[in-house]
Amino acid sequence: MAYTKSVPRIWRERIRKYRLLGGVCNDCGKVFYPSRRFCPRCGSGNVNKVTLPRTGKILYFTVIRNAPTEFKSFEPYILALIELDNGARILAQLTDIDLEEVYEGMPVEAVFRKYKEQGRDGVIEYGIKFRPRE
């Protein structure tokens, strides 16, 4: 599919994705990921960009056993909703972990990892995953 094979598409998200660039709302206080022009909760445009902390804990997780085609070869893998130390929430895969180890509340830290490949001749897409923190 066209959308899965584009270099500019990855390039233009690089700062928000690789640096965990989030936003904070000066009106309602919500911290969110990724950064954007308006607060998703209250709609305010009075928001600042903020580099999010790279540590947090698992709120909820699931094990994906039937993946979308691009991720088929990685089955099974853990997907988690993570709360970072400043309250921002992010959805990401876990890595360097066995399926039996994961639990709600587990402390985790961000690492830079491969997510998928744009086919046999395409580029590799990287992003932030989380691993258990000592």
Added chain:
Amino acid sequence: MEKVFIVGIGATKVREHWNLSLRDLMVKSAIKAINNAGINKQDIKAIYIGNMSSGYLQGQEHLGALLATWLGIAGVSACKVEAACGSGGAAFHQAFLAVASGLYDCVMALGVEKMTDAITSDVTSALIMADDQEYVAFTGASFVALNALIYRAYIKEYGVKQEDIALFAVHDHKYAVNNPYAQYRREIKIEDVMNSPLIADPIHLLECAPIGDGSAAIILCNERFLEKKVSDQEGVIEVLSSVLATDIISLHDRDTYITLNATRVASSKAYKMARIEPKDVNVVEVHDAFTILGVISLEDLGFAERGSGWEIVREGEIEIGGKIPTNTMGGLKARGHPVGATGIYQIFDIVTQLRGEAGKNQVDNAEIGLAQNVGGVGGTVIINILKRVR
């Protein structure tokens, strides 16, 4: 605002239609609805087609012109309406607006999805397009996985046993047995559900709505058209209200995961517009793409207290004869969930009940029905409230 009536319904059975294409399905349900209304196809001034993934799964867009061509009414106003799994409900909502506004006297809302030509992992890729491609689909999330997170949040918040939530699937299958349009016309037991393979923990295969093909269509008109052009004045249904609401598209941006805010917003507006309360509803269709969604929806629609949706399932209150008969034709789980068509199938099922045509599944004296159609993980919710008026 013009009053809006439903005067015709048509649908194909939901199944793996190896012998029917996307366009075949559309034409079939359209003709059935036109014949059911007893009108001419030339009477239709506009068509709104609910569909989510024809482009990705069939390589086919531009469904409005395609259907107009194959139905032999090119020239008619027709286009596709998309709101993920809420596409059908959204198309019905547009059809409602078109008649209510006074612009058109007779229109058709049609839903269609052709899923079974694709391999399962491609369907999984298609469905996750309901969420943010860059920040959710990118992570390898599946649509089932997102609902699994909701499931975990609900269980943690209320300390509920999974069996009590999974019971929703058993409920749906029981009623699909008597529905000739249903995909799975057989009963299942709670042990079957709990022993079926995990798709995304804790969600089991038999807690998920199946993949299937189908199309359903509804004819809507105003009062003048009803009196002049419709010969059968029995079993006429009025659309009391039709409301669409959105919510923040992705879970990680929301403040809560155990309620779908768009259901609350849309349903409270719809009750008000229809001048009724939840207790006045005789039959309801909820969007149980996963068992947990059925339970949460009962709460968000005002039929159960927060955290007790599973209790009214267990206590039989959603059975025919119970306080709030729910998914009486099999729901998404067993009637089937051809994604973009589902919202129209729900209206089809409610009209069937209100007309007294539900056979063994008939709810006695059903007068008011409500359908809740959900797009994505609640990013869109459409509520339609219908009433039998003659």
